[in-house]
Amino acid sequence: MRASFLTRGESGFAAALDVRVKLALCCLGSPAAIILSSPLSLGLLALLSGGLAATAAKPATLLKIYLFSTVLMLFTLAFTAALSFIVPGLMRWDAYSLSVPYLRMLVSINLLLTLALSTPVHVLLTRLMGTRLPGWALIPLSVAVRFIPTFINDCAQIRDAARLRPGKGIARLWRGFVVPLVFRVLYSADDLAMAAELKGIDAAGRMRDAELPGMARRDYALLVLALLALALAGVLQKFGPNFKPLPM
Helix, strand or coil: CCCCCCECCCCCHHHHCCHHHHHHHHHHHHHHHHHCCCHHHHHHHHHHHHHHHHCCECHHHHHHHHHHHHHHHHHHHHHHHHHHHHCCCCCCCEHHHHHHHHHHHHHHHHHHHHHHCCCCHHHHHHHHHCCCCCHHHHHHHHHHHHHHHHHHHHHHHHHHHHCCCCCCHHHHHHHHHHHHHHHHHHHHHHHHHHHHHHHHHHHHHHCCHHHCCCCCHHHHHHHHHHHHHHHHHHHHHHHCCCCCCCEC
16 A cells, blocks of 8 residues: 655655665664663654654654644543542652653654655565565564554544534544544454455565665665664663652
8 A cells, every 4th residue: 555645755765765774773773762761862762763754754744643642642641640649659750750651652653654654565575574474473564564654544534524524522523533433443454454465465475585676875874873873872871860850
């Protein structure tokens, strides 16, 4: 499924990168975000990964994703605040410890968006098949990656259709957006799984790794810069300033 309406096109920087580099960045960045616990280190990784994601998606698309993530974050903060109010001794609020989980999530989201919005599914499957993974692992991985642009497109279509429906308030939101989105998500997931199994795997089987372009200088340069960024984040984690908790 093409997602050119979401991405910067095939001439963008992220689209020109080798898919193995983008997979390596995901495999390196996500565990590093889990291991690191300093807001300064995680902020550095979030900033760099956000710049890379900006080369894969249009600014409006990224802004909507970040706004959606912010809404989810506010919901979790509201429930956490209610829980701490009910049981005061259960947890202690401070600004820095609360920022760490969301910075970790932001790093993973940026790296996954870079991979999902700039990689054709048959190229991704071909590279994954080169790893000798079984079919039961290849199909879920490909569906999970390609589900992201499909989900964004479904949200846009349902939003446009909801504007034509009568109603106000919560009823309009529930009947015009939430319920159609649930059914559309289930249908899209099933459709993507069938496409990956019947078309994507077959196309990837016909295309071999040797037929895909090799890694260029920019790919090696990006890998070196990524390793340097991880090393700098580790230095900031170990030798950086120790932030004192700010009561909230």
